[in-house]
Amino acid sequence: MVAAGAIIWISVRPLIRLFICVTCGFVLTKADLFPVLASRTLGQVILNVTLPSLMFSKMVPAFTPENIGALGPLVLVAVIYEVLGVFMAWICKTFFWVPHRFRYGILVAGGWGNVGDIPTSVIMSITGAAPFGGSDQTLSVAYISAFILVYMITLFPMGAHYLVLQDFVGPEVENYEVQEQVREKRKVLLYGWPKALLRLCRRQSMSTKEDPDPENQSSTGQYTPEKEQEQSPSFAIRPRSHNKRVSFLNNSNSNNLDHHRTYEDHELDATTAVPTDGAAQSHIASPAPTVTAHDFEYENPREKDSSPRSISGELEKTEPPPPLTESQRRRKRILAKTKVAIKSLFNPCSITMIVAIPIALIAPLKGLFTPTSNASIPNAPDGEPPLAFILDFANFMGAASVPLGLICLGSALARLNVPRSEWSKLPTGAIFSLAVLKMVVSPVIGVVMTIGLTSAGVISKEDKVLQFVCMFFSCLPTATTQVYLTQVYSGTGSAEFLSPFLLPQYFLMFFSMTGLTAYSLAYLF
Template sequence: MSPSAGSLIWISCRPLIRLAAGVASGFFITRADIFPLVAAQGAGQIALNITLPCLLFSKIVPAFTTDNIKALGPLVLIAVLYEALGLAFAWITKRFFWVPHRFRYGILIAGGWGNVGDLPTAVILSITGSAPFLGASDQNLSVAYISVFLLVFTITLFPCGFHRWLAWDFVGPDVEPEAMQAKVKGQRQRLFRFLLKERQGPPLPNYDDPPTDEEKTTPPVSPQLPVRTSEIYTQDDTTTVITSPNDTTKPLSTSSQAPSPHAQEADSAFPQPPLPRSSPATHTRPGSCSHYTRLLFAHARSFVKGLFNPICATIYVALPISLVPQLKALFIEVPGVHMPPAPDGQPPLAFIQDIATFIGAASIPIGLICLGSSLARLSIPLNQWRKLPIGAITSLAIAKMILTPILGVLICRGLANAGVLFKDDKVLLFVCMFFSCLPTATTQVYLTQVYSGTGSAEHLTPFLIPQYIIMFFSMTALNAYAIQAIF
């Protein structure tokens, strides 16, 4: 029997109330100056390096079985589809609305990578912990499914190198907003003319290449870097950027805004992003085969290193344990498998499962407090709102928080009808639908602050705030619809 309308509204709102309470706690103690930045940074590192891996281990081991492991493939597919959909919306936004030059690639990351960590875990655990779900068993299964989205997020953003797009924003000289607006205006006019087939009109001015862009101004020359420790990639067709995978340089300006606490969680859990450096083209000219060998080795080493951060390593360990009955019986009781018990009658390694459960319980509160602290440090002076790219901000917020959830529901229902998603796995359907309604990851704040070289993320801030405001309304509606549709 489907829940009543009143029950649906309450079931959908209740987890968001708990979410808001945790975020508000971090927000207010930060505003009251009793949760300093250094404390927030430490809490963020604890969350990603200790408590979140413990939470994932404690939930994955009992949740995954040989029967439901088949959901792993569809979960990866959904996660990749959502990232691709977000990238597409961000690219369209960039084409139709002007975006600051120092955010021209950052908007793609903001569109493609959502907040897949503590925020969805907090809400989904609350919803699956009560009717119409089955309580603890569905909670464990939901966190196991969430871990797949975390794995895809981490691998695509870091080992695959998409985080380097943020560095490209800070290569070369800046471009004035007026030039960017003229460029986008010209693109819109040509597109509309093409769509309307008005090819007989006079040619429009070429705004594609503003006179202040990189193509016309030579980037400043920086000291040459050792090739053996460098990663080389090309931005556009004219500028080559060399970054060191071992470079952990922090923002150099002491008077600028410091990295936000929640985003600082990425400091130790994910590969450290190096600061972008401009370099003459001669730095990347191949000299011999050993040159390419060193480059290939540097890329491979960086990729492999990124695959073994604490979150990914925990998933790699927990998945085989959950699928091999003899290993699983070491941690929890498994029907049909005899395992000599410990003196207390529990499985021999049950104490490890207890430790992971105990420490993992702190993950969600710490994460929400850090999120609130991060948002408290984001500020936009009121006199600057008129200078902001309102069209791009509004378009991206609507795309991520309204259009993507609608398309996400349609995608999930279509895949369920096609047999890709399993209709009898209600937790799987709910998790897949829920992840279509996530705002931009606050981890991008930290990455932008590091890559900028000044410790600021001034262009990202106005894109985040509207998304997190709309989230409370769109997420409530999505939860209510998803529960009604599934049950």
């Protein structure tokens, strides 16, 4: 049993190191020594070189046929955490208003946490010392790679990053309109269903007491539909006074056709083209003209000069190929998305896992990189396995992954700018509820779930590293990768709506992560 003071110090020590590394990136960015271009370039170096090297250097020695079965529980836990995060974000979105340009981004912020820099830094520090063993550090990084793989596959090949893109599709919607919508929705969820249930029960109870003889209904004073209408209050939701309707005004005597269209609940008609400039802001748009066969006819000026003229002097008109059918367009879209998904799947981190796992499980291949007892592979002149230099390179390069990643994290946090005067206009309810759910409620659920899976035999009771990793990943803030995605998809290079959601999470992280680590170590040891 480890002493309480030792557990607290073991839990705080890696966070101090993490804080110092993040502060370095923060200070460099504020001093204008680490520009945006350098940060993005360094991010590409991490994703394509240092992080795959770190994963390869830890997975090949760590995985064996005895512990490879831990990949199944790791993938299961990773998927559960993502689904749980999305559900928590949906709760925040339902009961608290969120800016229109962040209506889908909040789901990504809830489901996809920072699975790379923070857990690798903290878990490597904790598992590299007592009460863990000497080889537990290597095994922990191998377990972390499973979470990184699920993160990469679900965010990019499976298309979760397109949710960030959907935030910037369609016209702008004012905040007060979104607030009114959420207010009405919250009223229905909190007060509407009890009233509807009460009315249903009242109808059923009154119908059982109803006299089957229609002549006695009025004389006995029993239940009648007219009396129900007079006695029972109306529980119908009052319609919003500012609801708008779609109207089309057609004047056949005029040469100009004006289409006045307004939006209800701010949903666009998929068949109407709405401009993104001032016309969209005034909610007045002209519908796209109907495409006919005559619209495909065109004249090429070069052909007008070079082509021979007919007797009537008119140009020979050429027609483009016929338009694609709906099934052909659908097939083309599916094929394009499939190509993008396959291309995204073969990123360096995924390829590293695909290559490293077979090497770690096949004894002759593993003997080429690291000494093994059941592989008779002749050594190199220096006494090491023939390909040990590749593993040395991966160890050397992978050691830079964590500090560089933390510097990029500090740089990203330094660029989050939320003026103090704007806090009163921000969705504080959604901001703090998401922070509390992710950094306080989620760790409690993660610990309970890990204990339950261990009791059920899904997670091995002897593998304390596996249990600690599963518990720790329940307490991760939103990934800073979403900042870069938002900057790209917004078209303006800003992430103004995401910034206020990140700051409270990373502030609470130091307290909740310390408490979670201390409790996990006390429970395991």
